[in-house]
Amino acid sequence: MRDSQARTTYLKDYRPPPFTIETTDLEFNLYEDHVLVVAKLLFKPNDGSDEPAPNALTLHGHELELRRLLIDGKNLESDQFFKDDDSITIPGLSGLLEKPQQQFIVEIHTRIEPQKNTALEGLYKSKKIFCTQCEAEGFRRITYYLDRPDVMSRFTTTIKAERQKYPVLLSNGNNIGSGIDEKNPDRHWVTWEDPFKKPCYLFALVAGDLESLDDTFVTCSGQKVKLQIFVEEKDLDKCDHAMLSLKNAMAWDEEVYGREYDLEVYMIVAVDDFNMGAMENKGLNIFNTSCVLANPSTTSDSAFQRVEGVVAHEYFHNWSGNRVTCRDWFQLSLKEGFTVFRDSEFSADMGSRTVKRVEDVNFLKTVQFAEDAGPMAHSVRPDSYMEISNFYTVTVYEKGAEVVRMLSLILGQENFRKGTNLYFNRHDGQAVTTEDFVKAMEDASGIDLSQFRRWYSQAGTPVLNIIGNYEAGKKQYSLKVQQSCPDTPGQNNKLPFSIPLRMGLLNKNGIELPLRLKDEKVAESTDRVLTVNQETQQFVFLDVPERPVPSLLRSFSAPVRLDFDYSREDLYFLMVHDSDGFNRWNAAQLLASDIIRELQNCAASNSLQIVPPILINAYSGVLDAVLKPNELDKAMIAHLLLLPSEGSLIEQVEIANVDSIFSAREFIANALAKELEDRFAAVFEANSSDNPFKTDSGSIAQRALKNLALAYLVRIGSDYWVECCFRQFEEATNMTDQMAALRCLVNSDSKLAIDLANASLKAFYDKWKDEPLVVDQWFMVQASCQREGTLSQVKELLQHEAFEIRNPNKVLSLIRTFCGQNYIGFHHASGEGYEFLADRVLEIDTFNPQIAARLLAPLTRWKKFDPKRQSMMQTQLRRIKAETNLSKDVFEVVDKSTIN
Ligand SMILES: [Zn+2]
Numbered sequence: 001m002r003d004s005q006a007r008t009t010y011l012k013d014y015r016p017p018p019f020t021i022e023t024t025d026l027e028f029n030l031y032e033d034h035v036l037v038v039a040k041l042l043f044k045p046n047d048g049s050d051e052p053a054p055n056a057l058t059l060h061g062h063e064l065e066l067r068r069l070l071i072d073g074k075n076l077e078s079d080q081f082f083k084d085d086d087s088i089t090i091p092g093l094s095g096l097l098e099k100p101q102q103q104f105i106v107e108i109h110t111r112i113e114p115q116k117n118t119a120l121e122g123l124y125k126s127k128k129i130f131c132t133q134c135e136a137e138g139f140r141r142i143t144y145y146l147d148r149p150d151v152m153s154r155f156t157t158t159i160k161a162e163r164q165k166y167p168v169l170l171s172n173g174n175n176i177g178s179g180i181d182e183k184n185p186d187r188h189w190v191t192w193e194d195p196f197k198k199p200c201y202l203f204a205l206v207a208g209d210l211e212s213l214d215d216t217f218v219t220c221s222g223q224k225v226k227l228q229i230f231v232e233e234k235d236l237d238k239c240d241h242a243m244l245s246l247k248n249a250m251a252w253d254e255e256v257y258g259r260e261y262d263l264e265v266y267m268i269v270a271v272d273d274f275n276m277g278a279m280e281n282k283g284l285n286i287f288n289t290s291c292v293l294a295n296p297s298t299t300s301d302s303a304f305q306r307v308e309g310v311v312a313h314e315y316f317h318n319w320s321g322n323r324v325t326c327r328d329w330f331q332l333s334l335k336e337g338f339t340v341f342r343d344s345e346f347s348a349d350m351g352s353r354t355v356k357r358v359e360d361v362n363f364l365k366t367v368q369f370a371e372d373a374g375p376m377a378h379s380v381r382p383d384s385y386m387e388i389s390n391f392y393t394v395t396v397y398e399k400g401a402e403v404v405r406m407l408s409l410i411l412g413q414e415n416f417r418k419g420t421n422l423y424f425n426r427h428d429g430q431a432v433t434t435e436d437f438v439k440a441m442e443d444a445s446g447i448d449l450s451q452f453r454r455w456y457s458q459a460g461t462p463v464l465n466i467i468g469n470y471e472a473g474k475k476q477y478s479l480k481v482q483q484s485c486p487d488t489p490g491q492n493n494k495l496p497f498s499i500p501l502r503m504g505l506l507n508k509n510g511i512e513l514p515l516r517l518k519d520e521k522v523a524e525s526t527d528r529v530l531t532v533n534q535e536t537q538q539f540v541f542l543d544v545p546e547r548p549v550p551s552l553l554r555s556f557s558a559p560v561r562l563d564f565d566y567s568r569e570d571l572y573f574l575m576v577h578d579s580d581g582f583n584r585w586n587a588a589q590l591l592a593s594d595i596i597r598e599l600q601n602c603a604a605s606n607s608l609q610i611v612p613p614i615l616i617n618a619y620s621g622v623l624d625a626v627l628k629p630n631e632l633d634k635a636m637i638a639h640l641l642l643l644p645s646e647g648s649l650i651e652q653v654e655i656a657n658v659d660s661i662f663s664a665r666e667f668i669a670n671a672l673a674k675e676l677e678d679r680f681a682a683v684f685e686a687n688s689s690d691n692p693f694k695t696d697s698g699s700i701a702q703r704a705l706k707n708l709a710l711a712y713l714v715r716i717g718s719d720y721w722v723e724c725c726f727r728q729f730e731e732a733t734n735m736t737d738q739m740a741a742l743r744c745l746v747n748s749d750s751k752l753a754i755d756l757a758n759a760s761l762k763a764f765y766d767k768w769k770d771e772p773l774v775v776d777q778w779f780m781v782q783a784s785c786q787r788e789g790t791l792s793q794v795k796e797l798l799q800h801e802a803f804e805i806r807n808p809n810k811v812l813s814l815i816r817t818f819c820g821q822n823y824i825g826f827h828h829a830s831g832e833g834y835e836f837l838a839d840r841v842l843e844i845d846t847f848n849p850q851i852a853a854r855l856l857a858p859l860t861r862w863k864k865f866d867p868k869r870q871s872m873m874q875t876q877l878r879r880i881k882a883e884t885n886l887s888k889d890v891f892e893v894v895d896k897s898t899i900n
Pocket of ligand 1 (some may be wrong): 313335
C-alpha cells in the first residue's frame with residue numbers, strides 16, 4: 001500500500017520561506033540535444049519569517065543533472081550536500097559562507113534535455129521551438145531553486161543559441177542587450193531583464209524561428225508599448241484577431257479597473273504542444289496555438305470568442321496574478337477566480353452580456369456541479385493536495401469567479417472598484433491570500449464579510465429550497481427559503497452560507513411588481529437582492545395585488561441549486577415575460593428538462609410518448625419572434641431553442657439513466673423539428689445571407705441561429721434538407737458553417753446523410769490536413785458522433801496519420817471529446833468505453849501525467865450512474881490504481897475515486 005497521507009501537502013503546514021532570493025541571474029546555452037543552465041542566486045535570510053534562518057539550505061529540483069555547485073564562489077564537493085529525486089540540501093551552511101546570517105550567492109550549473117521532456121513542464125521543445133511552462137512547479141526542472149510562489153526575485157536572463165535555427169530569443173521583461181558569440185559566430189545571445197520581482201512560476205523562455213505580427217498600444221499615461229505576437233511564418237495571417245483582442249483588453253482594464261501595463265513590450269508566443277490554454281508569464285505569454293490563431297476559413301465562431309477571452313485573461317493576470325501573486329498554491333483562486341471573473345465581464349462587454357452569462361452558467365452547472373458531487377470535490381481554497389496540477393479545476397477557476405461575482409453584487413459597482421483599487425495598491429509586489437482579497441473588499445466597503453468567507457472554505461453546491469405562498473386576504477406574498485449543503489469528502493455538517501438571491505415578482509400580465517418587504521416604508525424597486533444567510537428564512541412582500549410568479553436567482557446571482565416548484569405554465573410564462581434574459585433561458589431549460597423526464601417515465605412504463613403542446617407552443621413562439629425584426633437578441637434565441645444538453649440532464653438527477661435521457665431528448669428534438677419545420681425553414685432562409693464574413697456579435701448570432709435551424713431540419717431526415725446541408729458543407733466560405741453542416745451529416749440517421757458524411761469527412765481531411773487546429777475539429781466531430789459504433793471509429797482514429805498521442809490538443813480532441821462529451825458512446829452498457837479510457841490513461845501517464853490525470857474526470861463521476869455501470873467504472877479505476885509506476889497526478893485521482 002502506498003501512503004497517501006505522506007504524499008499530501010496541507011495548507012495548515014504553511015510556513016514563510018526561510019530565505020528570499022533577491023536576484024536570479026540565468027544563463028541558458030541551447031544545443032540540439034541538451035541545454036546548459038547556469039543560475040546565480042543571491043540569497044538572504046527572510047526578515048518576514050518568525051524563525052531564525054536554518055543552518056541548511058534545501059532547494060527544489062527534479063530530473064536535473066547537477067554539474068557544479070558553488071557557494072560564495074567556492075566549489076562544493078559531493079560530500080558537502082545531498083540529493084534526492086526532488087531536492088538538494090546543503091547542511092552546515094554557516095561554515096560555508098563568507099558572512100553567516102547575511103546574504104550569499106549560490107551558483108548552480110545544470111544540464112537538462114528539453115528534447116526528451118514529454119511532460120511539457122519546465123523547458124521543453126514543441127516541434128522546433130524551445131519553450132517553457134513553469135506553473136505550478138515546472139521551474140524546478142530547469143535549475144535548483146526555492147520553487148514556491150512566495151519567493152519573488154528580480155530575474156535577468158541570457159539566452160545563447162545557434163543564429164540560423166533560433167533567430168528569436170525571448171524572455172521576460174525588457175531586452176537590454178544582444179550580440180554575436182565572439183568565439184563562435186554561428187551563435188548569438190540576447191539578455192532580458194525583468195524589473196519586477198516575480199515568483200519563478202512566471203519565468204518564461206522561448207527560442208525559435210518565429211515571425212511576429214507587431215503593433216503598438218499607448219497606455220492612459222502615454223507610455224508606448226510594443227505588442228508582438230510570435231508564430232510560425234505560415235500562421236502570420238491568423239493573428240489579427242488576437243492582436244485586436246489584446247488591444248481591447250488593455251483599454252478595458254484601464255477603464256474598468258484603472259490598471260495600466262508596465263513594461264516596454266508585451267509578447268505572445270504560440271506553440272503547438274501545450275498542456276494548458278495559455279500562460280501569463282510576465283511580459284511573455286506562451287499560448288497554445290488553439291487560443292491565439294483565428295482566421296474565418298479555419299476557425300469557428302466559438303473559437304474566435306475563445307481567443308478573445310483567453311488573450312484577455314492572460315493579459316489581466318499582469319495585475320491579478322503577477323503584480324499581486326499567490327502566497328501558496330492553496331490560494332490559486334486568488335488569481336484565477338478573480339481573473340476569470342474579469343475576463344468574463346470583458347467578454348460580456350464585447351458581445352452579448354446575457355448570452356455570455358448563459359454560456360458560463362451552463363458550463364458551471366454541468367461541469368463544476370458534477371465536480372462538487374464527486375470524489376474530487378474541494379473548496380475554492382482547498383485544504384490539501386497531493387499534486388497541485390490536479391487543482392487547476394473548474395471549482396478553483398469558475399466557482400472562484402462566481403465567488404468574486406457575488407462580492408461585486410453585494411458591494412455594488414462603486415464599492416467593488418474601491419475594493420479592487422485598495423487590493424492592488426495595498427499588495428502590489430506581494431504574494432498574498434484569498435483572505436487578503438476579502439479583507440480589502442471589507443475595508444473599502446465597510447461591509448462585514450465574515451460569513452461570506454465560508455464560500456472559500458466550504459466545498460459543495462448549496463441547495464436553496466424555496467416555497468412561495470400568496471395570501472389574498474392580506475395581499476402578501478412570502479418566500480420561505482431553506483438552505484443546505486451536502487457533505488463532501490472530509491467536510492460534513494456545513495454552516496449556512498451568505499447567499500445573494502436576486503429576484504423579482506411578475507403579475508399575470510408579465511408586469512414587474514414593486515417589491516416592499518415587511519418593515520419597509522416604500523418599495524425600493526422591482527428587482528432586488530435578498531440576503532439569505534440562515535438555515536431557514538422568510539421574506540414577506542406587502543401590497544401584492546394578485547398571486548405573482550416569482551423570478552428567482554436572476555442572472556444566477558449565486559452558484560447554488562435552486563429548488564422551487566414551478567408549474568409548466570409558470571415556466572412558459574417566465575420564458576416569455578421575464579425581464580431577466582438569463583432567467584428566460586433558464587425557464588426554457590427547466591420546462592424542457594421536466595418534459596424530458598416525463599417522456600423517460602413514459603418509456604419506462606411502455607406508455608405512449610407525446611411531446612406536450614406547451615413545449616411546441618413555447619418553441620414556435622420563440623421562432624415567430626425571430627422572424628419579426630428586433631424582437632429579441634438573435635444569439636439569445638439560439639440558446640432559447642437549444643434543448644438542455646445530456647450533461648446538464650445527467651447533472652439534474654441523482655442517478656442518471658444515460659440511454660433513456662438520450663432517447664427522450666432525441667424524441668423531443670425530432671418531434672419539434674417535424675412540428676415546426678416551416679418555421680425552422682423560414683429562420684434558416686432568413687439568416688442565410690451572403691453578407692461578407694464578420695466576427696461581430698450580430699453576425700455570430702446570425703450564423704448560430706441559422707445552423708441551429710439547420711440541425712433541426714436535418715433531423716427530419718428528408719433528402720431535401722440533407723442535400724441542403726451537404727450544399728452548405730460544400731459551398732461554405734467559413735469554418736462555422738462548414739463544421740455545422742458536417743456535424744449534422746455525421747449525426748444524422750438518414751441513409752443519404754450516412755453516405756454523404758463519409759465522403760464529406762474524407763474531403764474535409766484532404767482539404768485541411770496541413771492545418772493542425774482544423775484537424776483537431778475533424779477529430780472532435782467524429783468523437784462526438786452519437787451513432788452506434790463510434791468507439792471503434794475512435795480506436796481506428798488513434799492509428800490515423802494525423803493523430804499524435806504526445807500532442808495534448810490531439811489527445812483532448814479525440815479521447816476527451818469521446819469520453820467526456822459523448823455520453824451515449826462512453827457509457828455504452830458493454831463497459832468498453834471505460835476500459836478504453838483506462839487504457840489511454842495508463843499509456844499517457846508514462847509520458848505526460850498532467851494530461852493523463854485530466855482525462856480521468858469522466859470515470860470519477862461513477863456515482864451518477866446505475867449500479868452495473870458504477871461497478872464497471874470502479875473496476876477500471878482500481879485497475880489503474882494497481883499499476884505500480886503511476887505518477888502522483890494520476891495516483892491522487894484514482895486514490896480518491898476508488899472505494900474498496
Ligand atoms: Zn489564469
